[in-house]
Amino acid sequence: MQESTGKLLPVYGAELFAQTLTYAPVSNIAPPANYVLGTGDEVQLQIWGAVDLATKLVVDSKGQITIPKVGAVTVAGISVGKLEPTLKAHVNKVFTNIELSASVAKLRSIQVYVVGQAQRPGTYTLSSLSTLVNALFASGGPSANGSMRAIQLKRGSQLVATIDLYDFIAKGDKLNDPSLQPGDVIVIPPAGPRVAVTGAYDQAAIYELKPGRNKVGELLALGGGVPTLATPQKALLERIDPSARQSPRQVQEIALNPAGLQQPLRDGDVLTLLPISPAFGNAVTLQGSVAQPLRHAWTSGMKVADLIPEPEALISRDYYLRKNAFVQLQPEPEEAGPEGKANDGLPGQLKPVRNARQNLKLRDESSKAEGAAILDSFSEGKRQINWDYAVIERLNKDTLSTQLIPFNLGKAVLLHDPEHNLPLQPGDVVSIFNQTDLRLPTERQSRLVRIEGEVAAPGVYQVKPGETLRQLIKRIGGLTPQAYVFGTEFTRESVRQQQQKNLDQVIAKLEASLSSQSSTQLANLGADRAAQAAAMVEAQKQSQQQQLARLKSLRSNGRVALELSPTQNSLAALPDVPLEDGDRIVMPSTPGFVAAFGAVNNENVFVHKPGRTVEDVLRIAGVTEDGELDQAFVLRADGTVVARKDRSGWFGGSFDSLALMPGDTVVVPQKVDRESKWTFITRAVKDWTQILANLGLGIAAINTL
Structure with a gap:
């Protein structure tokens, strides 16, 4: 069968006996009324009235039980239902005015034999209530070569019964399951003719045929009939013809109609049921950016506008789900501390004030977060339908090739233009796209830009085709008097992604340097010093791993340095940068400070004074002894970085004389011992200023590093 089907099909019914179970004699259950007593059964007897007696009596080899003061009574051969009347009749011969109760307290065990093609042939001790099927389970059922349709029960020299296990497996029929008696022999003969059923059939397996029950319909009925x-x-019916020496295998086609179901099967046949076609005969499919991607019933004369009767059919469920999420109730903040007590030590009368302030603070923070989510939802909801293009996918049944038939969705649905409101055929698939699926021309793209801070009307705006930063701010009313143009924060998502990619590449290079550094150091030390230096190298490696962990925590912000003039503070100072979807502009107010970080005694912020230079800030901050002044740099408010090495020329002015603008930060790195644990960092990264500038990292990165 495996050679013909390519599959290792199971033998039908074999899984029923797959579980290996222990069949110990069951002796403590109540037998039915028709159970016939025999040697070894134990009778529970109770007598009350003129005499009182409670005892258990075992049926002896003569088939009798002996009742005290009454004598031996033969009970073997009588049924449980007749046990009490029989015993009462014997007791009444000796005593009068008595009541009697009798039952079987313990069943006898019987020994039977399972022989032939069994999984585990042998002798089995079973309960006297056991049947032939119980004995088959105890022996593991028929083997791979054993029959399930002609199992024999022999008692002495007589054939008591022949059973077909298929009736039990397929229908649960145990009417022909005979009870066993001591010494019975169960014979499992070799299997008869077999056929295989495979393909679109839930009960694909190897089946045994039985004389007179070998038709296709009878066989399929075992698994529920012809599947839907x-x-x-x-x-397909594959058959072996032994008389054809050159090609003994043959195949023929049959229909699963009444005539075909009467087709007789014979040994070696393989019946393959074919699945129905997955094609829908009267359906068209609507998919893509639609409310419900579904198959719809096709009708004669159906067109695109019939499939999409109104624009609302193109609004996806996600759109409404996002909107509904913003009006869901927020849970109240829980009281801090055990048993409702505050942890801040406030007197009881101040708790309501504290709780109110906490609630207001939490609600304010929740409101801010929710507001940000609402603004972000604008970007998610902008995935507008591409009204200029949709497509019908159609299978040409003559050439078996796929055709793509494009059309203008807006003209078809909104205008019912006959040129684009195309007729549909059964099996068509209509795909609707949005602007994220197919990039639209610039003038038709929906671009949302977020602008905040010191502008006349902060908000989220849909940018016009080709509109620049300067033009947008002018359109919404311009700048406020407090605007600090030099500190404009301009972030772009595409830039953030590229910066983060570059940062990840830098970290990957550092990790590669770290992995090879330890072995290189030990090799340079030589064998005599390697053992002594192993502990030092391991400690250094752990420190380097911590530094790498700090680097991995950095995230680029996508800020674009606008390289603004520090002396101009007007809208005209902004460059004409064309805006892209997702851009974010923050126009800050003029800060009143400059800052100093790094190897300085007073790491702090200082009041900005016009004309204050780098030298002035370093003087009041105080450079420490380990400060690396040659590597000092300024992180400017516009996102650019100015390093000392960049201002070393005669005509560019010195670094120390650089006039600081509000919001500028002076950074003095620490000196690095070339033999210290940071050696691999300084070798791999030559210039931190370049990292900060090119990877979109700012003050937070300086604090981390």
């Missing part, structure tokens, strides 16, 4: 998902028009 099998085509009734055609099935």
Whole structure:
């Protein structure tokens, strides 16, 4: 069968006996009324009235039990239902005015034999209530070569019964399951003719045929009949013809109709049921940016506008789900501390004030977060339908090739233009796209820009085609008097992604340097010093791993340095940068400070004074002894970085004389011992100023590093 089907099909019914179970004799259950007593059964007897007696009596080898003061009574051969009347009749011969109760307290065990093609042939001790099927389970059932349709029960020299296990497996029929008696022999003969059923059939397996029950319909009935998902028009029947020496295997087609179901099967046949076609005969499919991607019933004369009767059919469920999420109730903040007590030590009368302030603070923070989410939802909801293009996918049944038939969705649905409101055919797939699926021309793209801070009307705006930063601010009313143009923060998502990619590449290079550094150091030390230096190298490696962990925590912000003039503070100072979707502009107010970080005694912020230079800030901050002044740099408010090495020329002015603008930060790195644990960092990264400038990192990165 495996050679023909390519599959290792199971033998039908074999899984029923797959579980290995222990069948110990069951002796403590109540037997039915028709159970016949025999040697070894134990009778529970109770007598009350003129005499009182409670005892258990075992049926002896003569089939009798002996009742005290009454004598021996033969009970073997009588049923449980007749046990009490029989015993009462014997007791009444000796005593009068008595009541009697009798039952079987313990069943006898019987010994039977399972022989032939069994999984585990042998002798089995079973309960006297056991049947032939119980004995088959105890022996593991028929083996791979054993029959399930002609199992024999022999008692002495007589054939008591022959059973077909298929009736039990397929229908649960145990009417022909005979009870066992001591010494019975169960014979499992070799299997008869077999056929295989495979393909679109839930009970694909190898089946045993039985004389007089070998038709296709009778065989399929074992698994529930002809499946719904099998085509009734055609099935394949492979058959072995021993008389054809050159090609003994043959195949024929049969239909699973009444005539085909009467087809007789014979040994070696393989019946393959074919699945029905997955094609829908009267359906068209609507998919893509639509409310419900579904198959719809096709009708004669159906067109695109019939499939999409109104624009609302193109609004996806996600759009409404996002909107509904913003009006869901927020949970109240929980009281801090055990048993409702505050942890801040406030007197009881101040708790309501404290709780109110906490609630207001939490609600304010929640409101801010929710507001940001609402603004972000604008960007998610901007995935507008591409009204200029949709497509019908159609299978040409003559050439078996796929055709793509494009059309203008807006003209078809909104205007019912006959040129674009195309007729549909059964099996068509209509795909609707949005602007994220297919990039639209610039003038038709929906671009949302977020602008905040010191502008006349902060908000989220839809940018016009080709509109620049300067033009947008002018359109919404311009700048406020407090605007600090030099400190404009301009962030772009595409830039952030590229910066983060570059940062990840830098970290990957550092990790590669770290992995090879330890072995290189030990090799340079030589064998005599390597053992002594192993502990030092391991400690250094752990420190370097911590530094790498700090680097991995950095995230680029996508800020674009606008390189603004520090002396101009007007709208005209902004460059004409064309805006892209997702851009974010923050126009800050003029800060009143400059800052100093790094190897300085007073790491702090200082009041900005016109004309204050780098030298002035370093003087009041105080450079420490380990400060690396040659590597000092200024992180300017516009996002650019100015390093001392960049201002070393005669005509560019010195670094120390650089006039600081509000919001500028002076950074003095620490000196690095070339033999210290940071050696690999300084070798791999030559210039921190370049990292900060090119990877979109700012003050937060300086604090981290």
